[in-house]
Amino acid sequence: MSRNVSSKELMLTNIRNALINKSKQPFPNLEGTEQVYSREEESLEVLFAQELKAVSGQFVFCETGAELVEILKEVVSIRELKHALCPEPWIQELLEKNGFSDFLKDGAVTGMDAGIMACDALIARTGSILISSRLASGRTLPVYPPVNIVIATTEQLVYDIQDGFDLLRKKYEGTIPSMINLATGPSRTADIEKTLVLGAHGPREVFVFLLDQTS
Amino acid sequence: MTKRVQTFLSQSEAKAFDKQHKHKLQFNITKYDQTVVRGKQQYADLEFVKKRAKNIKYKAIENLDRYLVEFETNFTANGGKVIWANDDKEALQEILKIVKAKKAKTAVKAKSMATEEIHLNEFLAEHGVRSVETDLGEFIQQLDGEPPYHIVTPAMHKSKDDVAKLFADKLGTDINLTAQELTLVAREKLRHEYVQADIGFSGANFILPDIGGIAVTENEGNARLSTSFPKTHIVVVGIEKMLTGFQDLAMFWPLLATYGTGQKVTVYNTVMTGPRKENEQDGPEEMYVILLDNGRSKLLADEVKREALYCIRCGACLNACPVYKNIGGHTYGTTYSGPIGSVITPHYKGMEEFSHLSFASSLCGNCTEVCPVRINLHNLLLYNRHESVQKGLTSMSEKTAWSLWRRAMLNRKTMERGGAGMKNMAMKVLFRNSWGKHRSMLHFAPKSFHERWMEMHPEK
Numbered sequence: 001m002s003r004n005v006s007s008k009e010l011m012l013t014n015i016r017n018a019l020i021n022k023s024k025q026p027f028p029n030l031e032g033t034e035q036v037y038s039r040e041e042e043s044l045e046v047l048f049a050q051e052l053k054a055v056s057g058q059f060v061f062c063e064t065g066a067e068l069v070e071i072l073k074e075v076v077s078i079r080e081l082k083h084a085l086c087p088e089p090w091i092q093e094l095l096e097k098n099g100f101s102d103f104l105k106d107g108a109v110t111g112m113d114a115g116i117m118a119c120d121a122l123i124a125r126t127g128s129i130l131i132s133s134r135l136a137s138g139r140t141l142p143v144y145p146p147v148n149i150v151i152a153t154t155e156q157l158v159y160d161i162q163d164g165f166d167l168l169r170k171k172y173e174g175t176i177p178s179m180i181n182l183a184t185g186p187s188r189t190a191d192i193e194k195t196l197v198l199g200a201h202g203p204r205e206v207f208v209f210l211l212d213q214t215s
Numbered sequence: 216m217t218k219r220v221q222t223f224l225s226q227s228e229a230k231a232f233d234k235q236h237k238h239k240l241q242f243n244i245t246k247y248d249q250t251v252v253r254g255k256q257q258y259a260d261l262e263f264v265k266k267r268a269k270n271i272k273y274k275a276i277e278n279l280d281r282y283l284v285e286f287e288t289n290f291t292a293n294g295g296k297v298i299w300a301n302d303d304k305e306a307l308q309e310i311l312k313i314v315k316a317k318k319a320k321t322a323v324k325a326k327s328m329a330t331e332e333i334h335l336n337e338f339l340a341e342h343g344v345r346s347v348e349t350d351l352g353e354f355i356q357q358l359d360g361e362p363p364y365h366i367v368t369p370a371m372h373k374s375k376d377d378v379a380k381l382f383a384d385k386l387g388t389d390i391n392l393t394a395q396e397l398t399l400v401a402r403e404k405l406r407h408e409y410v411q412a413d414i415g416f417s418g419a420n421f422i423l424p425d426i427g428g429i430a431v432t433e434n435e436g437n438a439r440l441s442t443s444f445p446k447t448h449i450v451v452v453g454i455e456k457m458l459t460g461f462q463d464l465a466m467f468w469p470l471l472a473t474y475g476t477g478q479k480v481t482v483y484n485t486v487m488t489g490p491r492k493e494n495e496q497d498g499p500e501e502m503y504v505i506l507l508d509n510g511r512s513k514l515l516a517d518e519v520k521r522e523a524l525y526c527i528r529c530g531a532c533l534n535a536c537p538v539y540k541n542i543g544g545h546t547y548g549t550t551y552s553g554p555i556g557s558v559i560t561p562h563y564k565g566m567e568e569f570s571h572l573s574f575a576s577s578l579c580g581n582c583t584e585v586c587p588v589r590i591n592l593h594n595l596l597l598y599n600r601h602e603s604v605q606k607g608l609t610s611m612s613e614k615t616a617w618s619l620w621r622r623a624m625l626n627r628k629t630m631e632r633g634g635a636g637m638k639n640m641a642m643k644v645l646f647r648n649s650w651g652k653h654r655s656m657l658h659f660a661p662k663s664f665h666e667r668w669m670e671m672h673p674e675k
Contacts, residue, residue, distance in 0.1 A: 007298075007299040007300065007301055007305060008287075008299040010299075010301055011283075011299050011301050011454075011506070011508050011512065012280050012283070012284070014301075014508065014512035015279050015280045015283070015454075015508075015512050015515060016280050017516070018512050018513075018515035018516035019277065019279065019280065019515065021516075021518040022277065022518065023273070023277065023518040023519070023521055023522070025270065025273055025274075026266070026269045026270055026273055026522075026589070027266045027267075027269065027270055030263070030266050030267060030270055035259050035260070036258060036259060036260050036261075036263055036264050036466075037257055037258060037259055038256065038257060038258065038259045039259070051479075055482070087496070110406075110410055125257075125479075126469070126479050126480045128480060133491070133492070133495045133496070133497075133498055134492075134494065134495060136496065137496070138495060138496025138497040138498065139439070139442075139443035139491075139495075139496070139497050139498045140440075140443045140444060140496075140497050141496075142439075143436050143439040143440055143443065143483075144406075144409075144440065160465065161464070161465040161468065161469075161480075162462065162465040165461065165462060165464075165465060175492075176293070176426050176428075176488050177488070177492070177495070178293070178294075178487065178488055178489050178490060178491055178492050178495060178498055178502075179442075179443075179485060179486065179487050179488070179498060180485070180486040180488075181439065181483060181484065181485045181486070182468065182480065182483075182484040182485075183482065183483055184478075184479075184480050184481070184482050184483075184484075185482055186482075187434070187435055187436035187482060187483075188434050188435070188482055189351045189352075189398055189434060189435050190434075190476070191350070191351040191352035191355065191368065191369070191370055191398075192351070192355075192370070192373075192375050192378050192394040192397055192398065193242070193243070193374055193375040193378075193394060194242075194243055194246040194247070195375065195394035195395075197394055197395050197398040199398075199399075199402065200351055200398055200401075200402060200434070200435035200436060200437070201349065201402055201405060201406075201435045201436040201437040201439075201440055202435065202436025202437075202439060202440070202482075202483070203436070
């Protein structure tokens with residue numbers, strides 16, 4: 001340990017000595033709140049749906065929980081999904097009340113066809129899902145099973161990443177989660193000849209069910 | 216001329232005239248160029264964002280000591296452990312201590328240039344730890360026993376057929392697999408590795424002092440998996456990856472994506488602030504962040520060249536560079552290639568051995584033009600040249616040539632002594648070696664402009 005303290009001191013001393021000569025700020029008069037992103041005139045819902053689709057994600061808008069259940073059943077049957085984990089209590093309750101009991105299993109995340117989970121925010125501008133390790137889905141469920149199903153509510157939908165961060169801050173005030181992740185569409189790679197392949201290591205398919213909270 | 220320079224010159228020549236190599240590189244970079252145009256469309260005022268990004272990196276680097284301490288305080292409060300490593304040896308020794316304490320046998324590794332810099336895989340292998348690269352491009356390179364070719368696209372120089380052949384040789388798969396099928400082979404193989412590995416290694420794109428966290432950007436999900444299953448997560452990160460705080464990410468994530476791969480935002484952007492917390496489902500039991508100096512504070516000491524530390528490693532300057540496009544990534548013989556590599560490597564690893572890289576540039580300025588944090592890359596190459604000349608690292612013949620050139624140019628009489636024939640001869644003698652054999656020598660006109668002017672205006 002004593003060696004480590006001296007390593008720290010050595011590095012900090014080197015850095016402080018290096019910084020004795022200050023450099024000039026590159027753009028000293030650059031202040032302003034200009035709109036840096038090109039903003040579309042669409043509603044947040046439409047914008048999110050477009051952006052998620054653009055990154056090969058799938059968007060489902062549901063006016064009621066019943067509608068959500070119905071469409072989810074279709075997805076499960078078309079994709080022939082056998083088992084899924086859904087640790088988020090309110091979603092679990094909704095699904096178990098509606099005939100998903102056999103589908104939802106306890107067990108290792110590695111044996112699941114899908115992960116069903118909540119999120120902390122949806123980002124309309126980029127079609128992204130903001131999650132954290134504080135959610136019941138934790139770190140592994142969002143990224144190991146081949147299909148990822150996110151159930152969000154309209155009040156979680158915000159315009160930009162910055163707004164999502166604000167929601168996070170309010171929600172977890174004081175105790176930051178050990179992991180925060182912004183996920184945008186299914187896992188992908190273009191490492192072989194720039195050919196786009198979905199499902200590199202994470203999920204091949206990402207569904208976002210947006211539940212209208214106003215109805 | 217050092218051996219390194221000789222190798223650089225001969226490999227440059229070999230690669231520049233290798234048509235197949237050029238074709239693969241051109242194919243990749245053309246596709247990159249096309250997608251970057253789309254990525255930039257998200258901005259209404261991109262120039263403003265680039266300037267703001269540079270201001271933020273300026274602030275982070277100018278106060279680096281303060282931010283590093285702030286990071287340590289907050290990360291430690293989150294339950295993480297910070298290790299300060301002044302060089303590669305120190306970093307490796309600290310890693311070895313953890314490996315031994317955990318009795319680790321296997322590790323999964325997300326893509327990280329800092330771990331390339333310290334040659335982590337070789338070191339782990341020497342100490343009986345099997346370390347598996349999980350990024351597809353790095354996985355391919357590891358199978359082939361090669362270092363990454365490009366900081367963002369590690370297997371850029373390999374065609375689909377090259378990869379299919381490599382997989383067939385090493386993994387016994389069919390030689391005709393498609394890109395899709397090859398990716399699936401890697402996916403299936405690596406799924407098992409994440410789950411059973413003792414240690415997960417990653418780098419970091421950003422350090423966040425205010426929350427005591429690091430951020431990792433990736434598309435594949437391999438870094439997410441490598442940092443979620445293993446009980447120990449070790450991060451190796453260069454100290455210059457500092458930002459001023461968590462909120463900066465909202466700007467830097469889209470910026471890195473735009474210039475790295477032409478996406479609006481990369482698929483997975485992950486902030487990690489420590490090991491699993493009590494009220495959390497899963498995650499590592501321990502998390503270490505190794506803060507690596509390894510030459511960076513030397514570059515920091517130069518207040519002009521310091522801005523090279525603002526680099527966010529998007530790879531845009533490599534893709535834009537006519538030299539990189541001709542000689543390719545491996546020819547540089549460095550961890551960091553392309554313009555940014557030529558700027559920083561002489562400071563990290565010694566001007567004596569690496570100053571030649573600063574001369575291997577046409578100074579066209581395209582690197583500066585494309586840099587998302589507006590680093591004056593081609594100016595910094597010039598500053599490196601200046602430093603190398605000041606340190607007397609140029610050859611005796613070049614010094615002599617320039618001193619004679621200077622003397623001639625400063626005096627009209629000396630300049631015009633002897634005719635064009637003499638001048639042509641002098642050029643040949645002075646610059647025979649440095650001029651380059653693929654470039655035709657200067658050819659002087661029989662009479663200089665001055666001589667002709669005097670003839671046309673005899674009254675003056």
